[in-house]
Amino acid sequence: MKGALLVVLATAAIAAAPLVASTYHVLLMLPFMAYAVVLLGLNLLLGYTGLVSFGHALFIGLGAYAGAFLTTHAQIRSLEVILVSAAALGALVAVPVAALCVRYVKIYFGMLTLAFGMVFYTFVLKFYRLTGGDEGLPFLRPSLLGHSLDAMPKIDYLVGPYYYYSLGVLALAALGMWRIVHSPFGLCLKTIRDNPTKAETLGIGVTRHRFYAFVISAAYAAVGGALLGPPTGNVDPTLAYWTHSGNIVFMTLLGGFTNFFGPVVGAFVFIYLQNWVMSIVPYWRLIFGAMLALIVIFAPEGLMGLVARRRRASAARA
Amino acid sequence: MRGAFVGALAVGILRSIAISVYPELEMLLIYLIVIAVLVVRPRGLFGGAEA
Numbered sequence: 001m002k003g004a005l006l007v008v009l010a011t012a013a014i015a016a017a018p019l020v021a022s023t024y025h026v027l028l029m030l031p032f033m034a035y036a037v038v039l040l041g042l043n044l045l046l047g048y049t050g051l052v053s054f055g056h057a058l059f060i061g062l063g064a065y066a067g068a069f070l071t072t073h074a075q076i077r078s079l080e081v082i083l084v085s086a087a088a089l090g091a092l093v094a095v096p097v098a099a100l101c102v103r104y105v106k107i108y109f110g111m112l113t114l115a116f117g118m119v120f121y122t123f124v125l126k127f128y129r130l131t132g133g134d135e136g137l138p139f140l141r142p143s144l145l146g147h148s149l150d151a152m153p154k155i156d157y158l159v160g161p162y163y164y165y166s167l168g169v170l171a172l173a174a175l176g177m178w179r180i181v182h183s184p185f186g187l188c189l190k191t192i193r194d195n196p197t198k199a200e201t202l203g204i205g206v207t208r209h210r211f212y213a214f215v216i217s218a219a220y221a222a223v224g225g226a227l228l229g230p231p232t233g234n235v236d237p238t239l240a241y242w243t244h245s246g247n248i249v250f251m252t253l254l255g256g257f258t259n260f261f262g263p264v265v266g267a268f269v270f271i272y273l274q275n276w277v278m279s280i281v282p283y284w285r286l287i288f289g290a291m292l293a294l295i296v297i298f299a300p301e302g303l304m305g306l307v308a309r310r311r312r313a314s315a316a317r318a
Numbered sequence: 319m320r321g322a323f324v325g326a327l328a329v330g331i332l333r334s335i336a337i338s339v340y341p342e343l344e345m346l347l348i349y350l351i352v353i354a355v356l357v358v359r360p361r362g363l364f365g366g367a368e369a
């Protein structure tokens with residue numbers, strides 16, 4: 001009950017942010033919401049199924065490039081169409097990738113997803129006639145719910161309609177993921193994570209369930225990737241680079257993969273912390289690397305894990 | 319030892335061939351090799367059964 005109240009309060013705070021916060025900080029919320037969608041999907045694989053993917057930037061890139069391609073080459077500007085096609089394309093590409101990857105676990109799974117991610121990165125980088133190479137593709141301003149907003153100044157568009165559209169997509173994505181992880185299917189995934197042998201004995205198709213989880217998480221990543229496009233107005237191959245896959249795994253660890261909202265919190269803290277650290281020192285990777293090491297050693301369940309630990313401790317005292 | 323030697327040689331030669339045949343493929347090739355090895359022989363060319 002208390003959790004639901006917190007979620008409602010957090011959503012209300014995000015919705016009220018454009019009214020009170022500076023435009024600069026509101027603009028930073030846009031990548032946060034896009035990454036939150038990506039991470040909800042990634043965590044179905046990482047937190048609930050126990051498979052660490054180092055190649056999810058493939059699907060982020062795929063979604064972003066799908067949107068850029070549709071707006072520039074196909075003259076399709078409706079964001080609804082873009083998001084649905086991104087999800088469909090992400091799931092479609094994930095089918096062969098997942099079919100090969102879910103045969104393995106742990107480091108082999110990670111290496112294979114990494115290799116597929118880099119294949120896509122190289123494809124985007126080298127086949128410039130289709131993808132624009134390292135210059136990328138422009139992501140023209142999409143229309144929202146059938147309204148073309150081309151006449152609006154860019155900042156007004158981003159902190160106004162686009163902001164609330166992203167929030168709506170994030171809310172829908174979170175609702176959908178909540179239903180998935182609390183369904184019998186989600187329980188099967190948790191059983192597989194905790195004990196694959198037992199899951200198989202109970203009659204759960206381990207490989208099949210891992211496959212479905214992979215495909216769903218890929219569709220989520222593609223939708224999040226498509227949402228990343230409009231704020232910058234351009235997509236480039238670094239979206240699909242392996243360090244980007246690493247970043248999203250870092251966000252998940254930072255927020256805590258054992259909690260449903262952990263990755264969302266992780267994305268928020270990552271974006272604002274990165275922005276803050278970058279404004280002070282140019283060596284933000286050094287600081288973030290040290291932070292990652294500290295999290296893994298002292299708080300393996302991330303920020304939400306720390307909150308839960310404190311709550312347990314205070315409950316024990318009472 | 320033998321595995322690392324043969325692996326390095328194979329990757330090096332294949333990359334050189336790719337450069338002369340179809341340069342766009344050169345960067346892609348190394349990842350395709352990784353995928354092929356992981357899918358077909360996850361323990362590597364000379365890897366035996368699990369110890």
